Amino acid sequence: MVMGVAGCGKSTVGRALAERLGLPYAEADAFHPPANVTKMHGGVPLTDADRAPWLAAIADSIKDGGVVVSCSALKRAYRDVLRGGNPEAFFVHLVLTPETATARVSGRAGHFMPSTLVASQFAILEPLGPDEDGVGVDATLPVDEIVAKAISRMPTHRG
Numbered sequence: 168m169v170m171g172v173a174g175c176g177k178s179t180v181g182r183a184l185a186e187r188l189g190l191p192y193a194e195a196d197a198f199h200p201p202a203n204v205t206k207m208h209g210g211v212p213l214t215d216a217d218r219a220p221w222l223a224a225i226a227d228s229i230k231d232g233g234v235v236v237s238c239s240a241l242k243r244a245y246r247d248v249l250r251g252g253n254p255e256a257f258f259v260h261l262v263l264t265p266e267t268a269t270a271r272v273s274g275r276a277g278h279f280m281p282s283t284l285v286a287s288q289f290a291i292l293e294p295l296g297p298d299e300d301g302v303g304v305d306a307t308l309p310v311d312e313i314v315a316k317a318i319s320r321m322p323t324h325r326g
Contacts, residue, residue, distance in 0.1 A: 168229075168249060168301075169317075170240035171261035172288040174271035175306040176313075180261060181237035183310050184317060188235065195238035198224040212287040218245065226252025243293045258301030259317040265289050267307065 169181040178194055185192035199221050203213055222245055225238055229252045240246045240258060250256050269285045295301045302320040304313050 168240055168246075168256050168258045169235065169237040169261065170246075170258050170301075171263070171306060172239065172241065172268050172292060173285055174268035175261035175263050176271075176310070177237035177239070177261060179310055180259070180306075180313050180317075181235050184259070184314050185235035187314050187318065191234050193225075193228060193234055193236045195221070195225055195236055198228070207284060210284060212284055215242075215244075219248075222248040225249060229253045229256060239288065241288060241292045243296060243299070246295075246299065255322075256300070257321050258295055258299060259313075260295050260301060260303040261306035261313070262294075262303045263306040 169177045169184060171177055181194070182192050199207075203217050203221060206213060206217065225236060226249050228234070229236060229249065232253055232255060238249070240249060246256075246258060265285060268289070272285055295303060300322065302317060304316045306313070308316075
C-alpha cells in the first residue's frame with residue numbers, strides 16, 4: 168500500500184513499485200463510489216462514513232495479496248480496515264509538506280481532487296505508528312530512490 172495525502176506521488180510511486188516487483192497495480196481512486204468523486208470534485212471533504220465502502224472494497228481487493236495499491240490511508244483506523252483484508256499489508260507512507268502537496272495538486276490537470284482539500288487531508292493524517300508494518304519515505308526524492316527504500320524495508324526483502 169502506497170499511502171499519503173493528495174499530491175505526494177502515490178500513483179507514480181505505486182506504478183513504479185508494482186513494475187519493479189512484477190505485481191499488478193491498482194489505483195484506490197478507482198474504488199470510490201460516484202458520490203464520493205462528486206463530493207471531492209465539489210471541494211467537500213469525505214467523512215469516515217463516505218470512506219467506509221471505499222475502504223471495504225480496497226480491503227477486499229487485497230485479500231489474496233500480490234498487488235500494489237495506492238491509497239491515501241490517512242488514519243490508523245483506515246489502515247486497520249485495509250489490514251483486515253490482508254494482515255500482511257505493508258505501507259509505504261510518502262511524506263511531504265502541506266506546501267509541496269498543495270503546489271503539486273494545483274499543478275495537475277484532469278483530477279477530481281482540488282488543492283483546496285489538501286489541508287483537510289493533513290488535518291486528519293496519522294503517520295504510521297511504530298507498531299505498523301511500513302516505512303515513511305521523503306516524497307520529494309526521485310521515484311527510483313523511493314522505490315528502492317520501500318523495497319529494502321519490506322519483510323520479504325529485509326536482510
